[in-house]
Amino acid sequence: MSTEQSWDVIVIGAGAAGLFCAIEAAKRGRKTLVLDNGKRIGRKILMSGGGRCNFTNIYTSPANFLSQNKHFCKSALSRYTQWDFIALVQQYQIPYHEKTLGQLFCDDSAKDIVEMLQQECDKAGVKIALQQDISAVAFADGHYQLQTNGISRTCASLVIASGGLSLPNLGATAFGFQLAEQFGLNVLPIRAGLVPLTWQPDDKALYEEISGVALPVTAEANGTLFPEDMLFTHRGLSGPAILQISSFWLPGDAVTVNLSPQQNVAEFLAEMQQKHPDQELKTALTRLLPKRLVEKLLEQNLFTNQPLKALNPKSRERIADLLHQFVFKPNGTEGYRTAEVTLGGVDTNELSSKTMEAKNQPGLYFIGEVVDVTGWLGGYNFQWAWSSGWVAGQYC
Numbered sequence: 001m002s003t004e005q006s007w008d009v010i011v012i013g014a015g016a017a018g019l020f021c022a023i024e025a026a027k028r029g030r031k032t033l034v035l036d037n038g039k040r041i042g043r044k045i046l047m048s049g050g051g052r053c054n055f056t057n058i059y060t061s062p063a064n065f066l067s068q069n070k071h072f073c074k075s076a077l078s079r080y081t082q083w084d085f086i087a088l089v090q091q092y093q094i095p096y097h098e099k100t101l102g103q104l105f106c107d108d109s110a111k112d113i114v115e116m117l118q119q120e121c122d123k124a125g126v127k128i129a130l131q132q133d134i135s136a137v138a139f140a141d142g143h144y145q146l147q148t149n150g151i152s153r154t155c156a157s158l159v160i161a162s163g164g165l166s167l168p169n170l171g172a173t174a175f176g177f178q179l180a181e182q183f184g185l186n187v188l189p190i191r192a193g194l195v196p197l198t199w200q201p202d203d204k205a206l207y208e209e210i211s212g213v214a215l216p217v218t219a220e221a222n223g224t225l226f227p228e229d230m231l232f233t234h235r236g237l238s239g240p241a242i243l244q245i246s247s248f249w250l251p252g253d254a255v256t257v258n259l260s261p262q263q264n265v266a267e268f269l270a271e272m273q274q275k276h277p278d279q280e281l282k283t284a285l286t287r288l289l290p291k292r293l294v295e296k297l298l299e300q301n302l303f304t305n306q307p308l309k310a311l312n313p314k315s316r317e318r319i320a321d322l323l324h325q326f327v328f329k330p331n332g333t334e335g336y337r338t339a340e341v342t343l344g345g346v347d348t349n350e351l352s353s354k355t356m357e358a359k360n361q362p363g364l365y366f367i368g369e370v371v372d373v374t375g376w377l378g379g380y381n382f383q384w385a386w387s388s389g390w391v392a393g394q395y396c
């Protein structure tokens with residue numbers, strides 16, 4: 001049996017962007033409904049930041065985002081800023097702290113953020129329908145018609161906030177990309193971002209034994225460099241430095257890792273040679289690097305263990321080069337299964353940066369991760385969700 005429902009705004013996706021947009025639209029008096037395929041709202045928020053949700057970054061600026069059009073995100077980020085979201089979090093008296101590099105996390109639980117969004121929805125009068133299977137969307141007479149679970153719904157404004165493909169077991173679908181194509185919008189190629197990189201088979205055999213080893217590094221790919229921690233895993237390399245660089249890495253590219261970013265290895269060895277000429281190279285290097293990593297490098301005969309006094313300036317330089325430029329060619333990434341984000345998506349050239357509305361399809365809006373705007377690791381992706389959701393909510 002089919003019942004007809006008419007709305008001003010329907011938002012597809014009860015994630016960060018969709019809920020934020022719906023709240024703003026409803027505050028303007030728009031009759032607003034959010035549809036989601038899951039059993040609860042904000043599922044990704046709940047599991048983000050290790051359960052504590054890194055909800056924004058105090059240093060957010062357009063420079064922290066990847067997009068084919070680097071200027072697109074500027075408008076939304078400047079109209080709803082990290083400070084606006086922090087003010088909302090403070091208004092709800094949610095305890096939070098800065099973990100590192102401007103990253104703000106809840107002290108207690110990501111649930112605090114979801115509960116805040118739920119309360120804002122309730123206050124503004126947003127309706128939410130969960131476990132919805134949207135089978136068709138059509139546009140006629142200036143209205144969108146949606147078929148969902150035997151219910152036919154219409155709306156003047158349709159907002160797509162269905163996210164990307166990361167974490168398929170959390171309800172991620174290609175819905176937003178397919179809908180964009182249905183309405184003739186260009187969708188840029190998508191790929192997994194903020195994702196661990198995997199070893200080539202030979203490297204796996206070599207390095208899987210030292211999984212668990214972590215150290216501060218700088219990682220570089222395609223001219224972009226991140227100084228953060230790196231972690232050896234059974235499958236490859238992970239940790240913040242690698243997750244960050246993965247968004248800039250393309251298949252076939254090498255990644256160059258500086259294993260000793262804070263200390264010039266040649267100078268260190270020269271100094272140690274003077275102070276402790278009989279000390280073994282291995283012992284000296286363990287002052288710079290984790291012991292298991294030093295042993296692994298020696299095992300490969302990349303350099304020989306010998307008393308420091310046996311090293312000449314050339315061999316010191318050679319060891320330094322090896323450690324400052326550890327090059328590896330990933331086999332690939334762990335893919336959407338573990339990726340935090342999806343790079344690419346709805347081409348920003350198709351959208352107004354002021355309203356997020358499609359330029360050639362009145363009343364159709366795209367916000368959040370479905371759009372070709374992807375933040376670095378560190379709270380930037382949620383800030384994009386809040387900012388893009390907020391601006392769309394002023395117009396939809």
Ligand SMILES: Cc1cc2nc3c(=O)[nH]c(=O)nc-3n(C[C@H](O)[C@H](O)[C@H](O)COP(=O)(O)OP(=O)(O)OC[C@H]3O[C@@H](n4cnc5c(N)ncnc54)[C@H](O)[C@@H]3O)c2cc1C
Pocket residue numbers: 012013014015016017018035036037038042043044045047048049050053054055056132133134161162163164166167170171172173174175339340341367368369370378379380381382383385
């Ligand atoms: C494990 C993990 C941890 C993360 N941690 C952080 C962090 O700490 N800080 C940060 O800034 N970013 C983090 N991110 C990234 C961040 O979660 C996303 O960028 C952000 O959630 C995107 O918001 P969104 O609203 O656009 O999409 P989503 O949050 O993905 O929401 C989309 C919603 O649409 C629904 N949906 C999808 N398809 C359909 C359909 N066909 N019909 C109906 N509903 C549909 C989904 O079920 C989902 O509820 C993390 C990501 C992951 C995977």
